[in-house]
Amino acid sequence: MTRTLSKPLMLLVMAILSLSVQSAYAQVRIDSIDLKAFKIPLNKAFKTSKASSSSCYGIFVLIQAHETVTPGRKFTALGSILPRTLVTNESRSDAWAGALAMRRILIGRTLDATHLAGDMATVQTWLEHLNELAITQKLTWEKPPTQPRQLRATLSGFDMALLDLLGQMYDKPICDLFDDGLSRKTIVRSAPTYNANAKSTYLASAVTKLHQDYPAIRIKIGLDFQKDLERLTAVAKAIVKSKVPSRTIWVDVNQAWKDSQTSLEHLKQIVDALIQVGYQGQFLCEQPTQETDMQALANVTQAVRQWSTQKQMPVKMMADEAI
Known part of the structure; x- marks a missing residue:
């Protein structure tokens, strides 16, 4: 014996089925x-x-x-x-x-x-x-x-x-x-960036005020090399005296040094000056050469890797505009 559903019950069942299908394909x-x-x-x-x-x-x-x-x-x-x-x-x-x-x-x-x-x-x-x-x-x-x-x-x-x-x-x-399935805490750290014309005293003062969680200080350079050398030396001195003496110095040259020879000459002077004041942190150099000359940046990178000072003060190169 078969039974038929009443019309109200049939409508209710259809509504429930409709909602289920709608939810499944939301x-x-x-x-x-x-x-x-x-x-x-x-x-x-x-x-x-x-x-x-x-x-x-x-x-x-x-x-x-x-x-x-x-x-x-x-x-x-x-x-x-x-x-x-x-x-x-x-x-x-x-x-x-x-x-x-x-x-x-x-x-x-x-x-x-x-x-x-x-x-x-x-x-x-x-x-x-x-x-x-x-x-x-x-x-x-x-x-x-x-x-x-x-x-x-x-x-x-x-x-x-x-x-x-x-x-x-x-x-x-x-x-x-x-997520790749690994259990770990995600930590995102950045670095405050300072003007290419920020004065030495201002930058040295900024170092003392940086929160210890900042792993680096980023400085725009490239307007005047001698002034840049003074500014970076002042920053290095301040870092050596700070609570985070391992803080990285990160410079962004914005292509101002143009070629590999000039870049290597400037980097050598910077490394010598910073080591002299006791700095032993990492030094990052961003885009010193022209963005259209990736080979020049590769040449600089290859050359600095051979420097004997790398163990004392590691220098690493970075590309920006070039990529």
Whole structure:
């Protein structure tokens, strides 16, 4: 004997099944992406060997998204674009045009919202699509980079916003999105950066005020080598006398030394001067040579590795604009 369900009961069962299916296939949909240009005035002009700036310009990327289930969560994810003509070879107008084009690609796309690894792979695919768009953009900047490096800052802003969205969806800090299964505490450390024209006394005083968790002090140099030598010597003296005598000195030359020979001559003088005042920490040198001459940077790196002073005061080279 078979029984048929009453109409009200049938409707209830159908509603429950509908909700179950809807929940099983819940997704997060990108509804809109707002772009907000900003310009923040600086208390003091920030000077490097390449330029001086009295304000910080950028573009906020705000992704608005929602879960397709009802009721579902809503998300606002944030990223920031910091275009710099002398760093990323990105003008403000090119970054804005690129961001508008990238926004059109992402609006309406969905994430699974049930499997982090799958959604991370999806976001990576989206970023590859954005990169393909970036290298086809027609730029107005008079010295655009080679195509594979176009609109790096703009891409970075969307990368940040998408990772922020994933972090909110899965209730994880962004660093844990890249979990490899190992149990460890994630520690992110940085270094305060000082102007290329900051005076010796100011830098020495800054060393004494740095929190002990800062592993390094980063200084822009490249305007005047003799003054740079005085400034770095003052910093080294202050570090030797401080509570963290192993603190790293990190200099950013911003390509000012141009070639390998000049770079090696300047580095040798710096190393001799710093060792003389008792400094035994690590010395990092960022982008001393021209960004277009990777071989020059390689030559400098290879040469300093052979110096007998490496055990006493390790010198390491870093690329920035070159990559």
